[in-house]
Amino acid sequence: MLTVGKMRKALVAHEQVIRRALTALFPSPDEPLSLDAIAMGVEEEDGEDLADMLLATLNQFGKVPHFISYLRARGADPVPLPRDRIFARNIARFTGIEIGEPLHPSFDLGALGDFAARAEAFRCRITLDDAAEGSGAFVAPNLVLTASHVLDRLFAPRADDSPAPRLGIIASDGERYPATCVQRWPYHDGEVNGALPPDGMAQTHVDIALLRVFMPLGQAYGCIDVSADPPDFVGPSMFTLVHYPEGRETGFVSGRVRRDGPGASRLPHDIDTAGGSSGGPGFDRDLRFLGIHQGRWQNVRRLVPYERFRDEPRFRALIEENSKLRFLWSLDRNIEGPLIIGRRQFNTGLAAMLEKPTSRLRGIWIRREDTNSIRGLGFSYDMLEAYLLLHERPDAVLPHRCIRISPSLRTTDLLADLAQLALEDDLAPEALPGTGDGQTTDVAHQESRADALMQAMQRRAEAKGQTWWVFFDNPPNGLSPDVQVQLEHIARHLPTRANLRLILAGYETYRLAPLRFGNVAEADTARRAGLLVEELGPFTRSDVEATINAMITSLSPEAELRPARLQEMTEMSLQGLVADATGEFSGKDLGTVAAQLRRQVKAFLGVDA
Structure with a gap:
């Protein structure tokens, strides 16, 4: 629980991170909320200080969980657990498979504490019709990695015309967010009975899926680094699994994993998982991403190793597309946020200076x-x-x-x-x-x-x-x-x-x-x-087109936006406005255009208006 005392300590140790948290959590220029503005409301004669006012403000807007997740992602956890209480206690080990004894049977508690705070922020639950179905984690601003079989019920044939279950996530801030499946890589049918994928199929049957949410939560709450080289060890090792067994939020669990060498199609481990654990990321003793938990089918608990899908072309392309942002179409890549129209030179200049x-x-x-x-x-x-x-x-x-x-x-x-x-x-x-x-x-x-x-x-x-x-x-x-x-x-x-x-x-x-x-x-x-x-x-028709293109590319790059549809969406966004003789529109009309444009993009993406 975040108390005023803990907030005071956080302000002393992490003031700059807190300032950035407020910028990220309250991006609207019409309702700005900065640390300096909050400080102006402190009633010192009543014994208040900045920590009191900041915590009261976050509670007023229901942003305390979001604030904690943002700070955790940046190594500034305001409510850290003691180093010796990070792992869940009294967790039974699965003994159905021989793993062996690791050479180093413990973790660096200092590194583990920093990692645990970040993992608390980037992990999430996968839901179907609001019921927890599996675990996952952000790997890019808008992308969540989970196991493909977690979505089996979503893609199961339906005899009648009943709608498919609603796909979503529960982020570390406790909020529910709708999601869509961007790409799904299958598992092999024999794996349901504990078999390994046949030779030649382990590289294509990796049992992973990428989901997209329409808010860049991974930017705020952190991501797993899927650009780093995979761990390369042979034999047994300690590892930790970040998951939600039965959809419950538990402490992290430590266990042992075995890697028989390069090319292993699956990695057996001895953490006794439960329904809802599938898709949870696993990390080795050095807290490097090792793979995702596939399941507890028959007498097997195992990971799909990261090395099996790291260089898969479509996986790489989706991560890179979502991680790079050249055109700023909204202050926080939120479809509900203030939209930006007609600032291509500013965008281009910032991109050039960063690149x-x-x-x-x-x-x-x-x-x-x-x-x-x-x-x-x-x-x-x-x-x-x-x-x-x-x-x-x-x-x-x-x-x-x-x-x-x-x-x-x-x-x-x-x-x-x-x-x-x-x-x-x-x-x-x-x-x-x-x-x-x-x-x-x-x-x-x-x-x-x-x-x-x-x-x-x-x-x-x-x-x-x-x-x-x-x-x-x-x-x-x-x-x-x-x-x-x-x-x-x-x-x-x-x-x-x-x-x-x-x-x-x-x-x-x-x-x-x-x-x-x-x-x-x-x-x-x-x-x-x-x-x-x-x-x-003033702004032009091409400025509106550029914003529509940037939104679609950012939110759903796999969608095909044909020229005729783009022209139609542009016309509807400019409906009721009249350009001058040079083809330019008054800046006074930007609010109207932004509202109409947002409706068009939502309709194209199938997002509820």
């Missing part, structure tokens, strides 16, 4: 056609955060940091403000030797301070192994002349630093000097670093 970190492309300048409108500027920061979050591995060191600064006429020292946000200290940046106050012109002095600050930020980011993205909001009432000079120096020096990126939202009337690129290809031949320019204005 080629050594490129001369070091940021994006978002410029409005109508400088009286602020539509899309602040949302660009939400897009930046979302894009970076969706490209992180939950179990890895955070590779990116976003720093948002909103200068205004009240700002007196932009460099000092940026230093406090980025370096988290109150020391104003000092000018380089020989360019101090009174030693040179004020413009040269401020440029030297800016250069020194960029050097300090680069050193800090490089030491942390991170890329820092500095986002400047458009000043609503302009900037003072002194602050404008500082901004010009920041825009000149920040893009020259390898670990720093600059995003400017607005600032069309300011004389900023960074090199500008019209497209990402221009950066490949550039001699110095610069920013990609995105013109923010």
